[in-house]
Amino acid sequence: MGLNAASAPPLALYLHFPWCVRKCPYCDFNSHTLHGxxxxxxxxxxxxxxxxxxxxxxxxxxxxxxxxxxGTPSLFKPxxxxxFFGQVRKRAHVGAKAEITLEANPGxxxxxxxxxxxxxxxxxxxxxxxxxxxxxxxxxxxxHNANDTHAAVDELRAAGLDNFNLDLMYALPxxxxxxxxxDLRTAIALGPKHISxxxxxxxxxxxxxxxxxxxxxxxxxxxAMQHACQDELARAGYVHYETSAYARDGAQCVHNLxxxxxxxxxxxxxxxxxxxxxxxxxxxxxxxxxxxxxREPRRYLARGHVDAPPTTTVTRADLPFEFMMNALRLVxxxxxxxxxxxxxxxxxxxxRSIKRLQERGLLETVPGEAGAWRPTKLGQHFLNDxxxxxxPARPGT
Numbered sequence: 001m002g003l004n005a006a007s008a009p010p011l012a013l014y015l016h017f018p019w020c021v022r023k024c025p026y027c028d029f030n031s032h033t034l035h036g037x038x039x040x041x042x043x044x045x046x047x048x049x050x051x052x053x054x055x056x057x058x059x060x061x062x063x064x065x066x067x068x069x070x071g072t073p074s075l076f077k078p079x080x081x082x083x084f085f086g087q088v089r090k091r092a093h094v095g096a097k098a099e100i101t102l103e104a105n106p107g108x109x110x111x112x113x114x115x116x117x118x119x120x121x122x123x124x125x126x127x128x129x130x131x132x133x134x135x136x137x138x139x140x141x142x143x144h145n146a147n148d149t150h151a152a153v154d155e156l157r158a159a160g161l162d163n164f165n166l167d168l169m170y171a172l173p174x175x176x177x178x179x180x181x182x183d184l185r186t187a188i189a190l191g192p193k194h195i196s197x198x199x200x201x202x203x204x205x206x207x208x209x210x211x212x213x214x215x216x217x218x219x220x221x222x223x224a225m226q227h228a229c230q231d232e233l234a235r236a237g238y239v240h241y242e243t244s245a246y247a248r249d250g251a252q253c254v255h256n257l258x259x260x261x262x263x264x265x266x267x268x269x270x271x272x273x274x275x276x277x278x279x280x281x282x283x284x285x286x287x288x289x290x291x292x293x294x295r296e297p298r299r300y301l302a303r304g305h306v307d308a309p310p311t312t313t314v315t316r317a318d319l320p321f322e323f324m325m326n327a328l329r330l331v332x333x334x335x336x337x338x339x340x341x342x343x344x345x346x347x348x349x350x351x352r353s354i355k356r357l358q359e360r361g362l363l364e365t366v367p368g369e370a371g372a373w374r375p376t377k378l379g380q381h382f383l384n385d386x387x388x389x390x391x392p393a394r395p396g397t
Contacts, residue, residue, distance in 0.1 A: 016269030082120030107144030286344030333374025
């Protein structure tokens with residue numbers, strides 16, 4: 001059975017919009033090039049059916065954030081999204097101050113449209129700038145140019161949407177340290193409250209994964225870019241709070257923090273993932289269940305989704321790894337009480353792994369906070385190694 005609102009983790013709602021004008025060669029998200037007319041109303045109607053099928057699992061729990069990701073949600077018209085949000089609020093308990101984030105491509109925004117998105121209920125925007133270098137944007141397959149990003153920021157401010165994030169990438173093909181810093185300084189000058197600063201990686205199944213572009217900086221150069229940019233962000237007043245996330249005071253992303261603290265979320269839309277905590281009927285044991293919808297948009301629309309998505313239960317042996325895969329991304333780390341509350345396990349389940357990581361110099365105690373742990377600077381650099389320490393032992397290993 002589900003937990004009540006008082007005892008359950010925070011609950012978020014993720015909505016996936018799977019279409020893009022063009023698929024970027026580095027992107028491994030569930031996105032599909034739009035061919036023909038966007039099935040806007042049919043898809044929004046399908047999202048509501050999907051939501052109706054899943055809401056019985058969460059009862060009266062309030063939703064603390066909504067995140068419209070993609071794909072390119074900004075392909076959808078503001079008035080249609082406004083009507084959609086009205087239907088969501090009729091069905092679910094969405095707080096008046098809930099964070100509602102729209103991912104937007106600068107190349108898909110018409111002038112003045114952000115004012116309409118704000119009127120529809122959007123109060124935070126994540127803008128996919130990626131770079132301000134025209135040649136790099138072409139290499140990355142982006143449909144916008146640097147002027148589009150500047151214009152989009154102007155429109156955000158005119159609309160009163162000051163709470164916005166800029167996505168920026170580094171370690172791009174042929175990029176120098178000066179080039180990475182120039183990109184970052186341009187982003188900082190635009191005054192976003194949040195910057196997501198990612199290293200370009202060659203993901204399996206992507207165009208770049210199969211045919212990497214020439215001139216990708218090596219590990220040493222990428223590491224130098226990362227640290228120089230982190231110093232630049234710190235000087236500009238951005239606090240590094242997650243592996244790739246930097247924010248002004250009070251501007252941390254509520255939705256993503258909920259992921260990293262192992263909170264709950266419903267996932268609706270093609271390919272959307274969800275995670276819910278349940279209380280076992282036989283006793284106080286917690287069960288963590290994950291859900292996923294089919295990826296292909298046409299199949300998603302044809303399916304109807306009057307039933308809740310199939311669930312996969314996370315085994316107790318896998319829970320420490322699942323928790324740490326999120327929590328160790330946080331610069332401030334986690335405390336053992338949060339681990340116990342979110343997994344239902346005792347802190348003893350992670351004691352040996354924490355000791356080994358401490359001995360390796362990858363994990364340290366948080367000064368003044370008993371039972372709190374965070375990655376060291378070395379641990380942040382070798383984060384995958386630290387997380388792997390919590391993998392359960394498998395037969396024959």
